[in-house]
Amino acid sequence: KQWYQRRVRELENGRLFRLLCKINSILDRPEHQLDPTWCETGERHLLKIFRNYLFHKVDDVGAPWIDLPHILMTLNKLDAGSSEQITLTSPHEQSVMICSYKDVRYNFEKCYAEMFR
Numbered sequence: 001k002q003w004y005q006r007r008v009r010e011l012e013n014g015r016l017f018r019l020l021c022k023i024n025s026i027l028d029r030p031e032h033q034l035d036p037t038w039c040e041t042g043e044r045h046l047l048k049i050f051r052n053y054l055f056h057k058v059d060d061v062g063a064p065w066i067d068l069p070h071i072l073m074t075l076n077k078l079d080a081g082s083s084e085q086i087t088l089t090s091p092h093e094q095s096v097m098i099c100s101y102k103d104v105r106y107n108f109e110k111c112y113a114e115m116f117r
Helices: 002-027 042-055 068-080 101-114
Strands: 085-089 096-100
Touching: 002 042, 002 068, 002 101, 042 068, 042 085, 042 096, 042 101, 068 101, 096 101
Parallel strands: none
Antiparallel strands: 085 096
16 A cells, blocks of 8 residues: 555656646747747746746745645646636736636647647
C-alpha cells in the first residue's frame, strides 16, 4: 500500500511538472524576447496572467507570498480542465478576465501546439 501511494504521488508530481515546463516553454520563448507585445495579446496573454495568478501572490502589505497549496490545487484544476470560474488580473490591474480552467487549458494546448508548426 505504501509503495502504491508513493507511485501515485510521483505520477501526480510528474504531471504537474510537465504542465509547468510547457507553460514556461510557451511564455519564455527566447526568439520573442525582443518583442514585448508577444505575450500581451490573445491566448498567450491569458496564459501569462494565469501564471501570475499561480505564482505572483502577495500578502496584505504587498510582500511576496508563496502559497504552495494554491499552486498545487490550481495546477490540478488546470490539468483536469475544471469548469470552475476564476478571475485573472494583470499585474497592474489593467486587464481582468473571468474564465474557467477549461478555457485556460484550451488556450494552453493551442499555444503549445503552435510552437511545433
